[in-house]
Amino acid sequence: MILAQGLNLQWGITGMVNFGVAGFYAIGAYTGGILSTRVGLPPELAIVLAAAGAGVVGLIVSLLTMRLREDYFAIVTLGFGEIVRLLALNEDWLTEGPRGLKISVRPFDFGLTNASYALVYLGAVAFTILIIYVICERIRSSPYGRVLRAIREDDVVASVLGKNIVRFRVQVFAIGSIFMGLAGALFAHYVQNISPDTFMPMIAIFIWMSVIVGGYGNNRGLLLGAGIVMVILEGSRFLGDFVSFVNSQQLASIRIILIGCILMVVLRFKPRGLIPEPKFSSPFERTPD
Amino acid sequence: MAQVIVNGIVSAALIAPPAVAFSMLFGILRFPNFAIGGYITVGVFAAYAMNVPLALPFWVAALGATLAGAVIVWISDQIIFRPMRTSAPVTLLVVSIALTFVLEHSVRLIFGPDVKGFNLPLERPITLGQIHITRSQIHLIGTALFIIVFTHLLLTRTRTGRAMRAMADNPELAEVRGIRSTLIRVVATLYCGALLGLSGVSAGFDLAIEPLLGWSLTIPIIAAAILGGIGSVYGAMLGAVLVGLAEEFSTLILPSSYKIAVGFGIIAMLLLLRPQGLLGQPEIKK
Amino acid sequence: MDFSTSRRRILTGSAIAALGSTLSPRLLYANDAISIGSLTPNTGGGAPYGGNMAAAIRRTVDQINASGGVLNRQIKLTQEDGETNPETATRAADKLINVNQVIAILGTWASSVTLGIMPKCQSANIIQMCTSSSDDIPIRDTKGLCFNFQILNPVWGRALGKMAIDRGFKQFKLMALNNDFTRSILTGFEEAIGPGRLLEKPFYYNANQASYKAEVSRLLEGNPDAVFIPAYVTDFTSVYKDIYRAGYKGQVITVTFAASEPFKKAVGAAADGILHGFPIPPLDSPAYKQYLQEAGLQDNGQIQHPYGTACRDQISVLALAIEKAGTTEAEAVKRAIYDVSTGPGKKVVYNVLDGLKALRAGEKINYSGAGSAVEFDQNRQLIGRDIQLYQIRNGRDEIIATLKVR
Numbered sequence: 007m008i009l010a011q012g013l014n015l016q017w018g019i020t021g022m023v024n025f026g027v028a029g030f031y032a033i034g035a036y037t038g039g040i041l042s043t044r045v046g047l048p049p050e051l052a053i054v055l056a057a058a059g060a061g062v063v064g065l066i067v068s069l070l071t072m073r074l075r076e077d078y079f080a081i082v083t084l085g086f087g088e089i090v091r092l093l094a095l096n097e098d099w100l101t102e103g104p105r106g107l108k109i110s111v112r113p114f115d116f117g118l119t120n121a122s123y124a125l126v127y128l129g130a131v132a133f134t135i136l137i138i139y140v141i142c143e144r145i146r147s148s149p150y151g152r153v154l155r156a157i158r159e160d161d162v163v164a165s166v167l168g169k170n171i172v173r174f175r176v177q178v179f180a181i182g183s184i185f186m187g188l189a190g191a192l193f194a195h196y197v198q199n200i201s202p203d204t205f206m207p208m209i210a211i212f213i214w215m216s217v218i219v220g221g222y223g224n225n226r227g228l229l230l231g232a233g234i235v236m237v238i239l240e241g242s243r244f245l246g247d248f249v250s251f252v253n254s255q256q257l258a259s260i261r262i263i264l265i266g267c268i269l270m271v272v273l274r275f276k277p278r279g280l281i282p283e284p285k286f287s288s289p290f291e292r293t294p295d
Numbered sequence: 296m297a298q299v300i301v302n303g304i305v306s307a308a309l310i311a312p313p314a315v316a317f318s319m320l321f322g323i324l325r326f327p328n329f330a331i332g333g334y335i336t337v338g339v340f341a342a343y344a345m346n347v348p349l350a351l352p353f354w355v356a357a358l359g360a361t362l363a364g365a366v367i368v369w370i371s372d373q374i375i376f377r378p379m380r381t382s383a384p385v386t387l388l389v390v391s392i393a394l395t396f397v398l399e400h401s402v403r404l405i406f407g408p409d410v411k412g413f414n415l416p417l418e419r420p421i422t423l424g425q426i427h428i429t430r431s432q433i434h435l436i437g438t439a440l441f442i443i444v445f446t447h448l449l450l451t452r453t454r455t456g457r458a459m460r461a462m463a464d465n466p467e468l469a470e471v472r473g474i475r476s477t478l479i480r481v482v483a484t485l486y487c488g489a490l491l492g493l494s495g496v497s498a499g500f501d502l503a504i505e506p507l508l509g510w511s512l513t514i515p516i517i518a519a520a521i522l523g524g525i526g527s528v529y530g531a532m533l534g535a536v537l538v539g540l541a542e543e544f545s546t547l548i549l550p551s552s553y554k555i556a557v558g559f560g561i562i563a564m565l566l567l568l569r570p571q572g573l574l575g576q577p578e579i580k581k
Numbered sequence: 582m583d584f585s586t587s588r589r590r591i592l593t594g595s596a597i598a599a600l601g602s603t604l605s606p607r608l609l610y611a612n613d614a615i616s617i618g619s620l621t622p623n624t625g626g627g628a629p630y631g632g633n634m635a636a637a638i639r640r641t642v643d644q645i646n647a648s649g650g651v652l653n654r655q656i657k658l659t660q661e662d663g664e665t666n667p668e669t670a671t672r673a674a675d676k677l678i679n680v681n682q683v684i685a686i687l688g689t690w691a692s693s694v695t696l697g698i699m700p701k702c703q704s705a706n707i708i709q710m711c712t713s714s715s716d717d718i719p720i721r722d723t724k725g726l727c728f729n730f731q732i733l734n735p736v737w738g739r740a741l742g743k744m745a746i747d748r749g750f751k752q753f754k755l756m757a758l759n760n761d762f763t764r765s766i767l768t769g770f771e772e773a774i775g776p777g778r779l780l781e782k783p784f785y786y787n788a789n790q791a792s793y794k795a796e797v798s799r800l801l802e803g804n805p806d807a808v809f810i811p812a813y814v815t816d817f818t819s820v821y822k823d824i825y826r827a828g829y830k831g832q833v834i835t836v837t838f839a840a841s842e843p844f845k846k847a848v849g850a851a852a853d854g855i856l857h858g859f860p861i862p863p864l865d866s867p868a869y870k871q872y873l874q875e876a877g878l879q880d881n882g883q884i885q886h887p888y889g890t891a892c893r894d895q896i897s898v899l900a901l902a903i904e905k906a907g908t909t910e911a912e913a914v915k916r917a918i919y920d921v922s923t924g925p926g927k928k929v930v931y932n933v934l935d936g937l938k939a940l941r942a943g944e945k946i947n948y949s950g951a952g953s954a955v956e957f958d959q960n961r962q963l964i965g966r967d968i969q970l971y972q973i974r975n976g977r978d979e980i981i982a983t984l985k986v987r
Binding site: 298299302305306309310403407408409410411412414415416417418419420422427429432501502503504505507510511512514515539542543544545546550551552554555558 | 624628629632759784785786787789790791792794795796798799814815816818819822825826827828843844846847848849850851
Binding site: 267269 | 327375378379382385386388389393394395396397400401514521552553555556558559562566
């Protein structure tokens with residue numbers, strides 16, 4: 007969810023295609039986990055620092071890659087994500103490699119029972135989503151957001167109008183990365199066990215599905231999109247409870263085929279997502295070409 | 296050391312033809328088609344189905360895989376990519392990844408997840424001094440070279456080929472000059488599909504046949520194509536050789552578990568320093 | 582606009598299942614059924630085994646239900662695919678625990694998955710049964726809920742190393758798939774052969790590569806007497822093809838599941854000569870023979886369904902323990918698991934139906950399984966399994982040596 011928000015900010019609003027979501031997510035998760043478990047910082051502080059760390063990395067990555075064409079940019083960021091995963095896999099001294107990092111401390115822990123702890127955590131996550139949603143909405147509807155969208159539609163025009171495109175893009179990319187890192191750290195402290203396998207490029211693709219299904223450039227559609235994707239992903243598990251003529255192995259394949267088909271159908275017939283970006287009444291608004 | 300070079304060239308022979316196909320598809324369809332992995336998987340399993348369960352000779356199976364590749368790429372273009380040709384490249388990129396999932400898991404659904412092999416015995420190598428190479432690896436390299444030269448001639452010496460290049464360079468202009476873009480598109484997808492199907496056979500021969508085979512080749516293939524420069528046939532070949540060698544040599548310096556990163560590293564460096572690739576034309580900004 | 586609360590409710594990602602537990606009425610599953618979950622690796626690295634693991638559990642549950650169930654209650658089995666991926670598995674475990682309300686999760690295979698779902702299982706008091714062999718399992722299982730039906734990796738690796746030395750090899754090179762499981766087997770092997778016999782520090786490679794030639798060249802450099810490569814079957818097939826094509830004449834040693842039937846079919850006659858070793862099911866045990874029959878397999882003297890057999894044992898032991906405990910409460914079941922599986926002087930049973938009958942007749946039982954004798958130590962690990970060393974000859978496994986690990 008938070009991931010999708012970060013991504014939407016980057017792509018939906020400025021048209022930057024980040025396939026390295028998994029990488030920033032992993033950086034957040036590992037930074038958070040290492041700081042809280044190894045260094046012994048309070049987990050809440052570790053989560054904040056993890057988000058900041060991901061933001062810094064995002065800043066560096068975006069400075070390097072900002073001038074690339076969008077599909078090339080996508081490939082480079084995909085590569086970035088994979089390299090982060092390989093680092094996590096191979097640098098055992100830091101990340102415990104393939105056996106996974108166990109996180110022994112829990113944030114927001116006030117000696118609660120497990121059931122209520124899950125609810126508290128859920129509440130904390132929901133609250134974070136709400137804050138990020140508000141921030142994203144603010145950015146979107148501010149003058150700043152209009153500049154960003156202008157960059158998405160046509161960067162040449164925007165630069166002619168005197169906007170420093172590179173600076174805007176870098177800023178947004180870094181903010182998006184912060185959200186992704188935050189999501190990673192929250193995730194890590196929830197499952198309490200992270201391993202490099204968790205951060206396969208698959209994640210990027212699911213998050214992408216959320217953004218695309220919901221409609222890009224649109225924070226509300228995005229929430230719907232993420233919901234639908236999670237319902238499909240998790241809900242297709244329930245299929246097995248009702249269908250008995252296929253074995254579970256075939257079912258697993260069918261699930262993924264189904265997911266792929268849904269994604270293709272949505273993109274084919276609703277290329278702007280289920281809830282398209284609302285049009286603006288501003289007389290200066292360009293119509294997308 | 297000499298062996299490392301030979302290894303690199305054998306790997307290159309494996310990724311050069313699909314890199315050419317990727318490059319051509321990119322030129323004509325105007326987006327990076329990640330579904331090449333899925334197409335390769337379909338190709339290799341078509342060959343497997345004919346060679347092992349149906350017990351047909353290997354060359355018949357290879358031919359069948361070529362056909363299967365052509366048909367699957369053509370069909371997927373007809374029902375998915377062509378109707379969406381006005382969408383952004385990135386949207387198409389995501390669709391192509393979704394298509395890969397669908398293809399690979401359909402194959403898994405039919406054939407199961409176990410590794411498989413062709414009905415061909417493994418060979419011992421011919422040893423020349425320090426170098427080991429098997430006869431079929433020589434065939435593999437020969438086939439790849441043939442495909443490259445043939446494709447190059449096709450693109451430069453035939454009307455159809457020239458039309459394809461014209462379309463890749465500038466679709467509007469090509470249309471104006473009376474090139475029938477729909478027809479060219481069909482020819483190009485069929486031809487690239489055939490290449491990918493055949494690549495599947497080589498890959499299944501060199502590695503293990505399993506549904507995710509195509510996916511593991513995708514990154515080196517794309518790296519080779521980008522390295523060579525999109526649209527350049529010899530560039531793709533050169534790119535394949537360089538990627539092959541880089542991956543082999545990297546293990547001398549880096550821990551071998553970082554090898555996968557090499558392909559990405561090459562892509563990233565190149566796109567940053569020389570986005571048009573080694574032999575590609577610089578893109579003309581409108 | 583009341584949109585935001587309902588939206589958040591639908592959307593909060595993986596927490597959806599957690600919410601499900603508070604919203605979905607327990608009525609969904611009839612209260613008198615005992616809910617049990619399986620989380621087998623149907624796709625991903627464990628895919629070659631996941632199918633028959635899931636099937637073995639399903640068959641045994643059907644048998645139990647057809648004969649009247651446990652404690653006169655039916656077993657409601659929910660099967661999920663963990664995709665050999667801890668992240669997916671964690672979400673699936675969430676669903677099993679909170680929605681299906683399972684009391685136990687069986688069939689996890691990769692250590693990363695078993696360990697990945699462990700925090701959730703521990704906090705919900707769910708019994709885990711696995712065939713994973715990371716030595717972290719007993720350490721992290723602080724509540725004592727995870728029963729392991731596989732021996733630990735280093736034990737296995739050491740046994741193989743010892744058998745390799747016994748066969749007179751002097752110089753070794755080692756390379757492992759970069760994975761907790763295969764790496765810790767390698768560590769055991771390395772310990773057993775000692776530094777003197779090692780030509781170069783062991784190294785690791787990743788799966789899903791377009792070529793393994795560089796790794797293979799490095800492995801064969803210096804022409805060692807023997808190479809040991811703990812791996813999974815898919816990558817081992819590619820690696821072995823390159824070893825063979827590089828003209829290596831020394832001894833290739835691996836673990837049996839890398840040199841399994843699909844491997845032998847894929848490489849054909851070239852597979853001859855490979856040595857491989859494995860903790861084996863007791864091949865002459867009636868339980869193993871019954872398993873073959875249940876699964877519709879012929880006894881061909883080869884190891885078949887190494888993990889499917891273990892899964893039959895998992896569900897059998899669990900069902901027997903619940904019957905013995907008279908409740909599904911975790912603490913009692915945990916103790917009862919020892920009671921029905923471990924210790925001398927009891928009636929030995931080879932399948933769950935016989936066991937249930939004997940329990941109802943008031944007898945003390947010791948279940949001896951299709952995958953192992955199922956005797957646990959105080960850390961919930963198997964006390965021992967036989968490890969057998971095979972050589973592939975004419976496309977078939979021939980037994981070379983057997984080592985009893987205690």
